[in-house]
Amino acid sequence: MSMENAMLLLKRIGYCKVLLDWFSYAFKCSLLSRRFEEMIIEENKKKEGKNEKLLIDLCECNVTLSYDFSSELLSICVPCLLKAALNKEENEEVQTEVEMALLALSNIRDYEMKRELYLNEITEIIEHHQEYQNMTRLAYQSIWQFFVDRFFNDKSLERVIVNELHFPREAVRELEELTRNVDWKRKEEENEKRREETKEEHILRRWLHTLNNYFLRCKLWNEELAKLIDCVVQVYQVVKDNYKEIGDLCISSLGIAAFNRVVKVEDLLKSGAVNVVLEEIQRPTLNDKMTFDSLSFFVLISMRLEEKTYNEMEEAKRKELKRKMFEKMEEEGFEDIITSFYEKFSYIFANHNVFIYHLLFDTTL
Known part of the structure; x- marks a missing residue:
């Protein structure tokens, strides 16, 4: 097989691996991985006659197929892939190349790297897309996942992510577009077997994973973030009956949001998050993971509503929120739901999160 055809094949394999969120040790442990790393370093060192196309292809193959990266490799691959993604020509071939480069970057997870490697380029790419809408949906999701x-x-x-590039606003727009563009209603004959995911469904799932990471760490609260909570609730309402995996991701996102004290309890109430978690916990298809996520959501909100403040206005607000929350839970028969899970508490919480397990028994709902 020629080098060109081998690259095309490996890039396609890497593309599918990252898009489907597969994990494999095989490539990293192979001689081919070591050879690719050597070729990347050698090609990058060339002062004259450097083959930029070959270098990009090598970086895309190595980054999409692997899971572990050295600092030296990242210092070469990240600028190389960003350079490819900075191509602003608006034609299908370039968009495909940009998508591949950014999808590769999204496979570089929680690695620490210097801002100088990526920040200016990331900002330029995102701002240009916000003005001209020049990238595919997958490319745009991928650059945000990397960031x-x-x-x-x-x-x-976070100040760049929220105040300058408006991540919550952009995520809302993309989620709304994806939920509108996908036919979520399964055909009757498809109910008995799992249908193949569309590319749009893959992208939506990737967005929700990115939101989970963001909700876990965000500290800046504004109206755009409140709208993002609303949007997650709306996505759940659209997919709940036809796409359980994405519905489950929505519930997990709301649980992570409840854990973050920056997220306001009143916004969780206004958005309908409480309603959808109550709805989820009563579904006959509920599994242990969703039981854990749903019960944790209420444990965490209950803890926050129990925390008294010395500010009279804030204290009055807290008491009113607590009253509304418990009234809602009483209306929905939440006490009976808790009782129905009592015998499984130890198993469910001990197997998912010991910290939440102890909180549950120290907290009165």
Whole structure:
């Protein structure tokens, strides 16, 4: 097989691996992986006659197929892939190349790296897309996934992510477009077997994973973030009967949001998050993971509503929120629901999160 055809094949395999969120140790442990790393370093060192196309192809193959990266490799691959993604020509071939480069970058998870490697380029790519809408939906999701993953090790990036590039607003728009563009109603004959996911469904699932990472770490609260909570609730309402995996991701996102004290309890109430979690916990298809996520949501909100403040206005607000919350839970028969899960508490919580398990028994709902 020629080098060109081998690259095309490996890039396609890597594309599918990242898009479907597969994990494999095989490539990283192979001689081919070592050879690719050597070729990347050798090609990058060339002062003259450097083959930029070959270098991009090598970086895309190595980054999409692998899971572990050295600092030296990242210092070469990240700028190389960003350079490919900066191509602003608006034709299908370039869009495909940009998508591949950004999808590869999204496979670089929680690795710490210097801002100089990516920040200016990331900002330029996102701002250009916001003005001209020049990228595919997968490319745009991928660049945000890469950027939010950098937020894990650099909390100061949040001001750029929220105040300058408006991540919550952009995520809302993309989620709304994806839910409108997908036919979520399964055909009757498809109910008995799992249908193949569309590309749009893959992208929506990836967005929700990115939101989970963001909700876990965000500290800046504004109206755009409140709208993002609303949007997750709306996505759940659209997919709940026809796409359980994405519905489950929505519930997990709301649980992570409830854990983050920056997220206001009143916004969780206004958005209908409480309603959808109550609805989920009563579904006959509920599994242990969703039981854990749903009960944790209420445990965490209950804890926050029990925390008294010394500010009279805030204290009055807290008491009113607590009253509304417990009234809602009483209306829905939440006490009976808790009782029905009592015998499974120890198993469910001990197997998912010991910390939440102890909180549950120390907290009165």
